[in-house]
Amino acid sequence: MAQSDGEQRSGAPRDLHLTEVSKRFGDFVAVDDLTLTVPEGAFFALLGPSGCGKTTTLRMVAGLEDPTAGTVSIGAEDITGLKPYKRPVNTVFQSYALFPHLTIFENIAFGLRRRGVKDVKRQTDDMLRLVQLEQYGGRKPAQLSGGQQQRVALGRALINEPGVLLLDEPLGALDLKLRRQMQLELKRIQTEIGITFVHVTHDQEEAMTMADTIAVMNSGVIEQMGAPTELYENPRTTFVANFLGQSNLVSTDVVDSSGSTVIVDCHGQKVGVDESRSHTDQGKGWLGIRPEKIFASQRDSEDLEDGNQLTGGVVSDVSFVGVSTQYLVRMPWGQELMVFEQNTGQRQSFKSGDEVDLAWSPQHSFLLDADQDAAAGAVREDVG
Amino acid sequence: MNPSATEAVNVTDKPGQRRGKGWLLLVPGMLWLLMFFLFPTVQLFFTSLYDPSGSFEQGYAMTWHFQNYADAIKETSDLFVRSFLYAGITTLVCLLLAYPLAYAIAFKSGRWKNVMLVLVIAPFFTSFLLRTLSWQAILADQGPVTGFLRALAILPDDGRLLATPIAVVAGLIYNFLPFMTLPLYASLDKVDHRLIEAAGDLYSSPFTGFRKVTLPLSMPGLVSGTLLTFIPASGDYINAELLGTPREYMLGNRIQSAFLVEQNYPLAATLSLSLMLLVVVMVILYIRRSGTEELV
Ligand SMILES: Nc1ncnc2c1ncn2[C@@H]1O[C@H](COP(=O)(O)OP(=O)(O)OP(=O)(O)O)[C@@H](O)[C@H]1O
Ligand SMILES: [Mg+2]
Numbered sequence: 001m002a003q004s005d006g007e008q009r010s011g012a013p014r015d016l017h018l019t020e021v022s023k024r025f026g027d028f029v030a031v032d033d034l035t036l037t038v039p040e041g042a043f044f045a046l047l048g049p050s051g052c053g054k055t056t057t058l059r060m061v062a063g064l065e066d067p068t069a070g071t072v073s074i075g076a077e078d079i080t081g082l083k084p085y086k087r088p089v090n091t092v093f094q095s096y097a098l099f100p101h102l103t104i105f106e107n108i109a110f111g112l113r114r115r116g117v118k119d120v121k122r123q124t125d126d127m128l129r130l131v132q133l134e135q136y137g138g139r140k141p142a143q144l145s146g147g148q149q150q151r152v153a154l155g156r157a158l159i160n161e162p163g164v165l166l167l168d169e170p171l172g173a174l175d176l177k178l179r180r181q182m183q184l185e186l187k188r189i190q191t192e193i194g195i196t197f198v199h200v201t202h203d204q205e206e207a208m209t210m211a212d213t214i215a216v217m218n219s220g221v222i223e224q225m226g227a228p229t230e231l232y233e234n235p236r237t238t239f240v241a242n243f244l245g246q247s248n249l250v251s252t253d254v255v256d257s258s259g260s261t262v263i264v265d266c267h268g269q270k271v272g273v274d275e276s277r278s279h280t281d282q283g284k285g286w287l288g289i290r291p292e293k294i295f296a297s298q299r300d301s302e303d304l305e306d307g308n309q310l311t312g313g314v315v316s317d318v319s320f321v322g323v324s325t326q327y328l329v330r331m332p333w334g335q336e337l338m339v340f341e342q343n344t345g346q347r348q349s350f351k352s353g354d355e356v357d358l359a360w361s362p363q364h365s366f367l368l369d370a371d372q373d374a375a376a377g378a379v380r381e382d383v384g
Numbered sequence: 385m386n387p388s389a390t391e392a393v394n395v396t397d398k399p400g401q402r403r404g405k406g407w408l409l410l411v412p413g414m415l416w417l418l419m420f421f422l423f424p425t426v427q428l429f430f431t432s433l434y435d436p437s438g439s440f441e442q443g444y445a446m447t448w449h450f451q452n453y454a455d456a457i458k459e460t461s462d463l464f465v466r467s468f469l470y471a472g473i474t475t476l477v478c479l480l481l482a483y484p485l486a487y488a489i490a491f492k493s494g495r496w497k498n499v500m501l502v503l504v505i506a507p508f509f510t511s512f513l514l515r516t517l518s519w520q521a522i523l524a525d526q527g528p529v530t531g532f533l534r535a536l537a538i539l540p541d542d543g544r545l546l547a548t549p550i551a552v553v554a555g556l557i558y559n560f561l562p563f564m565t566l567p568l569y570a571s572l573d574k575v576d577h578r579l580i581e582a583a584g585d586l587y588s589s590p591f592t593g594f595r596k597v598t599l600p601l602s603m604p605g606l607v608s609g610t611l612l613t614f615i616p617a618s619g620d621y622i623n624a625e626l627l628g629t630p631r632e633y634m635l636g637n638r639i640q641s642a643f644l645v646e647q648n649y650p651l652a653a654t655l656s657l658s659l660m661l662l663v664v665v666m667v668i669l670y671i672r673r674s675g676t677e678e679l680v
Binding site: 062063064083084085089090091093095097098099100101110111114115156157160 | 588600
């Protein structure tokens with residue numbers, strides 16, 4: 001019995017499982033009945049706005065916070081009650097938490113020394129090289145820049161080659177260029193050593209470029225989880241639709257949901273949505289269309305694409321951003337829709353006041369439950 | 385001598401230090417020290433070299449009598465040893481008592497933190513002399529503590545506490561405990577709790593985390609606390625006077641009687657300066673040893 005148990009354990013992948021995990025601080029529910037699985041070796045991103053419970057979730061995995069309910073396990077081993085120092089988990093803290101009294105070398109060697117590993121010097125030197133801090137080994141953390149400190153925090157956790165590495169916004173303090181560079185670096189390291197990464201961020205672009213799987217979190221619950229493309233193309237809630245990229249959400253009435261294409265009435269014009277992307281089948285619904293999926297063409301022109309059409313728009317704002325031109329189009333019902341046209345040179349450009357019709361294919365839109373707030377998750381400065 | 389000496393060790397290459405008018409801030413303090421410390425010390429130095437054959441009534445002749453030092457130290461070497469022994473024990477016991485106390489106040493007291501700090505300082509609301517006198521009552525032969533220890537047969541039936549070295553050291557510990565507790569608390573309170581979490585995350589048991597993170601980070605407070613305890617304790621005479629007998633007298637008692645009773649000013653000055661010099665040497669060695677690296 002015990003033997004087969006052991007076999008199963010060593011054979012089973014060391015996936016990270018959170019099962020019905022909740023965390024309450026007094027009356028406040030920071031994490032609400034969360035269930036997720038992170039496959040061994042995956043790059044998993046936890047994405048959500050500030051205060052949604054990302055750090056709290058990580059802390060429960062690290063053992064720094066006890067869940068109010070639920071279990072955390074790695075592979076078949078339940079680690080819910082295990083002390084932090086006994087878990088095969090390391091954290092890159094949001095605040096770095098570098099030891100101010102130790103040199104960079106000793107900070108990075110800290111975990112090795114505690115575990116009584118033999119060749120501390122060689123491994124630490126290797127890690128210093130990996131995070132490009134060879135010449136800083138003798139300094140104290142206070143003598144490094146924010147970005148360098150962040151790399152120390154990363155090296156200090158990575159060197160232990162934990163089963164799961166938790167990264168709490170590890171790139172938050174970096175400028176854009178270094179951030180991109182570190183994103184690639186992180187991804188490279190992760191692929192190279194094959195450690196499971198759980199990466200917390202509130203930067204959707206970072207999550208999409210780096211992760212195999214993204215979980216979008218909002219107010220303590222996971223709104224949706226899946227591959228970046230799936231989340232982007234087929235969001236299931238208005239929050240996800242707005243938080244990942246930008247979306248036009250138009251109020252519609254469902255007319256016919258019996259076929260493979262759900263037909264909705266959009267202020268008098270009928271359009272279709274793929275059934276697989278339709279998350280409501282009666283009453284009202286939010287029709288979602290990504291701005292870059294819409295083609296604009298001159299009113300009543302021949303080259304209007306097949307598929308869905310909304311006619312009667314007037315261009316109200318044009319902004320040229322290099323790779324694309326972003327239009328705001330005022331529709332007959334008063335709403336302004338975003339339309340991004342790639343500057344391929346093939347397509348006609350418009351100016352403010354031009355009358356246009358819009359078209360997109362049914363596979364490129366989605367239909368969401370109308371009970372939700374259409375502005376949930378929207379980043380204000382992004383609009384327009 | 386002052387606690388900032390411990391921090392002065394590592395002031396090189398701190399950012400944001402520019403030349404300017406900042407030194408003007410030093411002027412009032414410097415003037416004060418000049419008038420009330422440097423000037424009397426120089427005066428004391430001259431007094432210590434007066435010819436010992438003089439007397440208070442007839443006046444002393446200045447004969448640069450360096451022999452005073454050799455004579456004084458020979459005569460009082462046992463007092464020096466006892467002073468440093470008592471001060472050393474006091475410092476050690478204070479550290480052992482104050483560290484857990486300061487730790488608990490800094491990390492575990494929650495909303496009782498301020499109350500506990502006030503309790504630590506509360507003894508200062510009464511005079512040092514009065515508090516030491518009340519220890520006479522506490523440790524008296526018919527007092528509660530002696531009675532209790534006799535009942536437990538820890539003390540023999542005629543055993544006493546008052547007028548023993550234990551009473552003197554106990555008084556010293558009591559009086560200097562806050563001077564150890566407060567700097568330790570100040571240091572521990574600054575220790576970022578997240579660092580302790582990080583140590584736990586990096587395979588340190590709570591005890592190892594304490595040893596490798598909390599303790600080193602509390603070193604500045606530990607160094608100031610031990611100095612603030614050891615230095616005044618080694619010069620103290622009230623506790624020996626009130627709780628001990630001449631057998632427990634410390635150097636301070638001898639200085640006090642040389643100045644005020646015998647009015648042998650050269651001897652008093654010699655002893656004062658010798659004590660000061662020895663303490664300064666010890667403090668310098670101690671700060672060197674306690675590791676400039678340990679201090680952040
Ligand atoms: N110890 C605590 N006591 C009470 N409330 C807490 C505690 N820790 C976190 N919270 C609350 O739980 C919620 C989630 O916090 P958490 O730190 O997990 O947010 P986050 O998603 O990491 O946010 P950010 O992106 O800003 O780091 C917040 O509203 C926070 O105020
Ligand atoms: Mg956080």
